Amino acid sequence: xxxxxxxxxxxxxxxxxxxxxxxxxxxxxxxxxxxxxxxxxxxxxxxxxxxxxxxxxxxxxxxxxxxxxxxxxxxxxxxxxxxxxxxxxxxxxxxxxxxxxxxxxxxxxxxxxxxxxxxxxxxxxxxxxxxxxxxxxxxxxxxxxxxxxxxxxxxxxxxxxxxxxxxxxxxxxxxxxxxxxxxxxxxxxxxxxxxxxxxxxxxxxxxxxxxxxxxxxxxxxxxxxxxxxxxxxxxxxxxxxxxxxxxxxxxxxxxxxxxxxxxxxxxxxxxxxxxxxxxxxxxxxxxxxx
Amino acid sequence: xxxxxxxxxxxxxxxxxxxxxxxxxxxxxxxxxxxxxxxxxxxxxxxxxxxxxxxxxxxxxxxxxxxxxxxxxxxxxxxxxxxxxxxxxxxxxxxxxxxxxxxxxxxxxxxxxxxxxxxxxxxxxxxxxxxxxxxxxxxxxxxxxxxxxxxxxxxxxxxxxxxxxxxxxxxxxxxxxxxxxxxxxxxxxxxxxxxxxxxxxxxxxxxxxxxxxxxxxxxxxxxxxxxxxxxxxxxxxxxxxxxxxxxxxxxxxxxxxxxxxxxxxxxxxxxxxxxxxxxxxxxxxxxxx
Amino acid sequence: xxxxxxxxxxxxxxxxxxxxxxxxxxxxxxxxxxxxxxxxxxxxxxxxxxxxxxxxxxxxxxxxxxxxxxxxxxxxxxxxxxxxxxxxxxxxxxxxxxxxxxxxxxxxxxxxxxxxxxxxxxxxxxxxxxxxxxxxxxxxxxxxxxxxxxxxxxxxxxxxxxxxxxxxxxxxxxxxxxxxxxxxxxxxxxxxxxxxxxxxxxxxxxxxxxxxxxxxxxxxxxxxxxxxxxxxxxxxxxxxxxxxxxxxxxxxxxxxxxxxxxxxxxxxxxxxxxxxxxxxxxxxxxxxxxxxxxxxxxxxxxxxxxxxxxxxxxxxxxxxxxxxxxxxxxxxxxxxxxxxxx
Numbered sequence: 001x002x003x004x005x006x007x008x009x010x011x012x013x014x015x016x017x018x019x020x021x022x023x024x025x026x027x028x029x030x031x032x033x034x035x036x037x038x039x040x041x042x043x044x045x046x047x048x049x050x051x052x053x054x055x056x057x058x059x060x061x062x063x064x065x066x067x068x069x070x071x072x073x074x075x076x077x078x079x080x081x082x083x084x085x086x087x088x089x090x091x092x093x094x095x096x097x098x099x100x101x102x103x104x105x106x107x108x109x110x111x112x113x114x115x116x117x118x119x120x121x122x123x124x125x126x127x128x129x130x131x132x133x134x135x136x137x138x139x140x141x142x143x144x145x146x147x148x149x150x151x152x153x154x155x156x157x158x159x160x161x162x163x164x165x166x167x168x169x170x171x172x173x174x175x176x177x178x179x180x181x182x183x184x185x186x187x188x189x190x191x192x193x194x195x196x197x198x199x200x201x202x203x204x205x206x207x208x209x210x211x212x213x214x215x216x217x218x219x220x221x222x223x224x225x226x227x228x229x230x231x232x233x234x235x236x237x238x239x240x241x242x243x244x245x246x247x248x249x250x251x252x253x254x255x256x257x258x259x260x261x262x263x264x265x266x267x268x269x270x271x272x273x274x275x276x277x278x279x280x281x282x283x284x285x286x287x288x289x290x
Numbered sequence: 291x292x293x294x295x296x297x298x299x300x301x302x303x304x305x306x307x308x309x310x311x312x313x314x315x316x317x318x319x320x321x322x323x324x325x326x327x328x329x330x331x332x333x334x335x336x337x338x339x340x341x342x343x344x345x346x347x348x349x350x351x352x353x354x355x356x357x358x359x360x361x362x363x364x365x366x367x368x369x370x371x372x373x374x375x376x377x378x379x380x381x382x383x384x385x386x387x388x389x390x391x392x393x394x395x396x397x398x399x400x401x402x403x404x405x406x407x408x409x410x411x412x413x414x415x416x417x418x419x420x421x422x423x424x425x426x427x428x429x430x431x432x433x434x435x436x437x438x439x440x441x442x443x444x445x446x447x448x449x450x451x452x453x454x455x456x457x458x459x460x461x462x463x464x465x466x467x468x469x470x471x472x473x474x475x476x477x478x479x480x481x482x483x484x485x486x487x488x489x490x491x492x493x494x495x496x497x498x499x500x501x502x503x504x505x506x507x508x509x510x511x512x513x514x515x516x517x518x519x520x521x522x523x524x525x526x527x528x529x530x531x532x533x534x535x536x537x538x539x540x541x542x543x544x545x546x547x548x549x550x551x552x553x554x555x556x557x558x559x560x561x562x563x564x565x566x567x568x569x570x571x572x573x574x575x576x577x578x579x
Numbered sequence: 580x581x582x583x584x585x586x587x588x589x590x591x592x593x594x595x596x597x598x599x600x601x602x603x604x605x606x607x608x609x610x611x612x613x614x615x616x617x618x619x620x621x622x623x624x625x626x627x628x629x630x631x632x633x634x635x636x637x638x639x640x641x642x643x644x645x646x647x648x649x650x651x652x653x654x655x656x657x658x659x660x661x662x663x664x665x666x667x668x669x670x671x672x673x674x675x676x677x678x679x680x681x682x683x684x685x686x687x688x689x690x691x692x693x694x695x696x697x698x699x700x701x702x703x704x705x706x707x708x709x710x711x712x713x714x715x716x717x718x719x720x721x722x723x724x725x726x727x728x729x730x731x732x733x734x735x736x737x738x739x740x741x742x743x744x745x746x747x748x749x750x751x752x753x754x755x756x757x758x759x760x761x762x763x764x765x766x767x768x769x770x771x772x773x774x775x776x777x778x779x780x781x782x783x784x785x786x787x788x789x790x791x792x793x794x795x796x797x798x799x800x801x802x803x804x805x806x807x808x809x810x811x812x813x814x815x816x817x818x819x820x821x822x823x824x825x826x827x828x829x830x831x832x833x834x835x836x837x838x839x840x841x842x843x844x845x846x847x848x849x850x851x852x853x854x855x856x857x858x859x860x861x862x863x864x865x866x867x868x869x870x871x872x873x874x875x876x877x878x879x880x881x882x883x884x885x886x887x888x889x890x891x892x893x894x895x896x897x898x899x900x901x902x903x904x905x906x907x908x909x910x911x912x913x914x915x916x917x918x919x920x921x
Contacts, residue, residue, distance in 0.1 A: 070781060096783035104781075110774040113767075121771045124764045125782035131792065136762040183783055325693045375877045380693065381640065385833055385876045388826055392869035395823075400863060510822040514704050517697045525694065551715070554708025558701055562686050565698065569689045 361492025524574020
């Protein structure tokens with residue numbers, strides 16, 4: 001069937017001058033560790049405002065892909081473009097300055113600092129004030145208000161004085177997302193946001209993601225199809241570092257190769273979806289996933 | 291030119307001594323992530339212990355053996371009694387070894403005083419020979435030291451690369467958790483590595499006396515040279531210790547001979563260059579710094 | 580009742596600080612032998628606080644601060660031997676310290692963790708080596724005596740009391756500056772760097788720049804301490820930059836309390852007292868000091884500051900009483916070595 005190597009979507013969208021470049025575009029991206037390809041020749045194009053999901057079993061190379069996208073790893077080959085600009089050689093802080101935000105699969109917060117301090121750091125991240133040495137950060141009213149608003153908007157308003165170890169796991173994952181949002185990114189990479197959450201907590205994260213601004217392009221990694229079903233309208237499937245297929249969420253779910261990966265059974269009855277890979281959709285006009 | 295040859299041999303001799311100290315240090319760091327700042331002090335103490343034993347027994351090799359064993363025992367004591375109390379915080383371990391430096395230095399001062407001491411090598415080793423090359427007269431002892439250093443280096447290499455124990459140690463440098471997950475008794479490996487490292491430093495301390503002398507303050511000098519070596523060679527890299535030792539020792543020797551006014555500082559040029567060009571060390575792996 | 584206690588909470592630290600300050604001032608201005616001791620305490624405290632700014636808050640412990648202290652001192656000494664007036668010498672010293680910090684910083688910021696400790700140690704030792712070997716400039720082992728003291732208006736620093744007051748003023752200014760700096764966005768970013776550098780970078784922070792600036796600040800303060808040192812002691816020699824001096828500064832910070840500004844001050848008191856008082860009674864004072872330090876690292880990794888804070892918490896809880904319902908939402912005892920443990 002179609003377990004082909006990762007292919008680029010057939011013919012990029014027609015070059016109309018008014019069409020903005022893809023928010024995120026990778027071509028032929030590869031990364032090896034020793035002799036092993038963690039990511040192999042992956043090409044994806046994420047239109048602005050998309051809710052793009054990347055799914056695959058553990059070890060499929062998803063987190064490596066994200067690390068390549070955010071700049072923590074250098075690819076062996078291939079390019080990464082952010083809003084049309086080649087960022088392959090740029091470090092993570094530089095990419096952040098260009099609008100890229102990300103969360104981490106293993107919660108990476110500032111464990112010794114309070115929630116307020118965590119958010120303060122995030123808010124000052126891309127402003128000149130971060131090098132200010134002679135003025136207390138508490139005196140920055142506007143930034144503090146923004147931190148408070150962020151916390152409030154996602155239910156952490158009462159936890160500002162607490163440290164991460166006092167928060168529940170669900171709250172920690174939310175804070176992860178909030179930190180990334182504080183810098184007002186244009187492209188947000190969410191690395192397994194629902195990892196380790198109970199079904200109830202998962203709903204909270206899903207709501208958070210669906211409430212994200214439409215102008216924000218969101219790429220989500222998950223190995224849990226349930227979460228992606230709610231938040232993503234386009235899925236790319238990775239397996240052993242290669243792109244297996246991509247398409248609209250419903251289509252991909254029915255794709256035989258995907259079912260084989262996830263359900264293991266040889267669901268031979270070929271449902272629609274085999275054959276050529278479709279092009280990514282134009283930015284959805286309605287919010288959220290279907 | 292003659293001078294240059296002599297200095298070069300001197301340099302290699304020094305390289306041998308430094309290598310012995312830094313190989314122990316780098317193994318301890320590589321396997322246990324412990325920064326043993328006391329290695330210089332162990333070097334010094336080893337020299338002093340040998341001095342006393344030699345003064346008493348008039349046998350150089352008894353002194354050498356005693357120093358090596360004593361420093362190994364000290365290493366065992368520290369590793370078993372002190373390190374477990376430090377909850378595996380790297381910074382705490384470093385600080386504790388720093389504290390030990392003050393203790394060891396002070397004890398040495400108390401027992402052996404502040405004047406430089408000397409150890410003469412026995413018999414023919416204490417003499418000089420005329421080299422067939424340009425008629426250079428050179429102390430045999432230094433050849434002996436160089437030879438012993440090389441022999442130990444080879445022995446260590448064989449240990450690390452040709453024995454099961456060595457494979458475990460190298461695996462431990464690569465991935466400590468994995469080694470323990472494989473069911474190998476990590477505690478024993480750690481103790482063995484630490485003892486080996488301190489024993490090496492004590493051994494080097496005896497051999498080093500004809501080269502750098504035996505006086506308070508040497509511990510800092512040697513420590514610094516060893517640290518420079520491991521940074522240049524790469525923390526945890528055995529081959530790096532060899533390469534770094536040669537570079538640093540030659541830099542130090544040539545520097546002292548030709549630029550005495552700034553020799554100590556010239557020594558650090560290789561350090562700076564490596565840090566700017568390849569911060570993880572020449573043979574170091576690109577770790578997440 | 581709780582409001583009163585909360586008020587006491589807020590007042591405790593400044594009250595304690597004022598009390599300590601009063602004690603220090605008393606001894607400093609008493610004109611007795613202890614005055615010299617406390618003078619040294621303040622001078623080294625300045626260097627130690629700077630070290631803590633980068634080490635305690637930023638996680639980059641430098642074992643080379645004595646080098647910059649010595650550089651500041653030598654800057655004055657060498658300038659004066661070359662005929663510069665005392666204030667010009669001070670200016671030159673400051674310039675040299677900043678220049679050296681900016682140059683060596685380029686190398687130092689490429690590494691972190693243990694390698695950083697090693698590199699800063701190396702830098703400190705390079706400076707020591709220069710002081711020892713560059714005899715034409717520094718007079719080698721003999722050092723440089725400094726005889727011409729600056730004057731501020733009618734006050735000349737050659738007067739003992741004047742220099743002590745000046746030292747105190749500089750100390751207070753540095754203390755105030757650092758208190759402000761740790762509460763600034765930059766200071767917070769240093770803490771973020773220590774806590775989770777990867778995350779910080781993902782948020783857009785250029786951590787290399789932070790390290791560079793932090794290093795420059797710490798070195799600058801060490802240099803300031805050095806300038807005061809040479810006027811107070813009238814002499815600078817290579818022994819000022821010895822490795823043991825680097826070690827003493829680290830000992831001060833750790834004993835006093837990494838991650839606080841007033842901790843290193845307490846640490847300075849302890850270490851200087853060991854050096855100058857204990858040494859009179861116990862010839863093996865260094866051994867004792869080493870043992871005490873090791874014990875502190877094992878049992879009170881947050882130093883004296885940590886002990887005081889814990890004691891304060893205990894007293895607070897005892898006062899509020901078990902009956903008082905909602906206990907403060909804090910962990911009972913600080914977890915392992917203040918944030919350093921993995």
